Amino acid sequence: MQESGVVAGIDWAAELHAVCILGGDGGVIEHFDVTHDSQALRVMVSRFRKAGVAKVAIERGDGPVVQVLIDAGLAVFVVPSRQIKALRTRYGSAGNKDDRLDAYVLADTLRTDGHRWRPLREDHPETKALRAMCRARKDLVETRVQVMNQLRANLELAFPGALGLFSRPDSPITLAFLRRFPTAAKAAWLSPARLDRWLRSAGYSGGIAAQTLYRHLERAAPGLDGVEAEARGEITIGLVATIETLSAEIARIEAQIRKLFDAHPDQKIFASLPRSGMVRAATLLAEIGDCRERFPTDDALAALAGASPSTRQSGKHEQTVFRWSCNKKLRGAVMDFANGSRLGDEWAMQVYQRAIARGCRHPHAIRILARAWIRIIWRCWHDEIPFSPQVHTSRKLSAA
Incomplete structure (x- = not known):
């Protein structure tokens, strides 16, 4: 697709996505909502093409919305949710959540700062x-x-x-x-x-x-x-x-x-994890992938892996529940590694036992351990360095 100054921002939601298209001068070309179904997503891409959109900013780097954008040849940039929260004050917001504002913030930040970002890409063959x-x-x-x-x-x-x-x-x-x-x-x-x-x-x-x-x-x-x-x-x-x-x-x-x-560039990272084994390490690598832009934070990786709970809020009532919506294959790989790691790593066993002592059942304790491991794995993965108990001691303490 030909390079254009027109950009778009998508505030992702479970059922209704807010979309904002901006021109090269920062003026709003169009604001609209998109339902989370295949027909609506195809219509969204058609509207992008008609407006000349070349780049799109979105909060998460996975799912049908992202795949449709990539298949359409658009450059997709992932902006972490907590970064958007900090950017709201830049646009005169008190920090309150507003879907249309967030879509605008995503688009305008991409317009002004996107030259420093790297677009999302497919994993290597x-x-x-x-x-x-x-x-x-x-x-x-x-x-x-x-x-x-x-x-x-x-x-x-x-x-x-x-x-x-x-x-x-x-x-x-x-x-x-x-x-x-x-x-x-x-x-x-x-x-x-x-x-x-x-x-x-x-x-x-x-x-x-x-x-x-x-x-x-x-x-x-x-x-x-x-x-x-x-x-x-x-x-x-x-x-x-x-x-x-x-x-x-x-x-x-x-x-x-x-x-x-053995031939993969990231082999040294995942093979260095305790009790990973060849198959377990290879599966973990394969499910996480090699695109660092897909997971700009460890929170993003933890959410997709189902290792962090989901928070639901209605008015002043807030409820933390099990995260059902996630990549099941990635979750399986992460949980399998976490469960095995406690048998070969003293720190992992301590994290697991503390969770059990607090009254957590085995599956919940494994999810807690997996969340702690994801902080370490994500850091190693982004820095492209193997895990080392000596080097990562402080990180392990903070992750626990």
């Missing part, structure tokens, strides 16, 4: 590829869990002795055993000696004696027999084959994730 791989892996893992649950339900009826025989239900030795002995009737052929020979042929290295495993089978509740048992044995074989296929695909995708993650 490498980050998008990593995000696609991480999300695909998560979907496959969830599918494998569902199939494992189906297998367990089938075995509870047909072959109870197979449950808990080995440490992990999706381990290669468990799947190999079920493929060879899918029913209780076929497992009845086993003796301690035969089981020992089979374990050695299967390369078992679990360290539990064949005699102990045999006693587990012997003491278990009897399984089905007859035609139904045979049918459920076929079901077991089919589910085992599905789990093996899913596990192979998960391993293949994890290899691709490692390759993309």
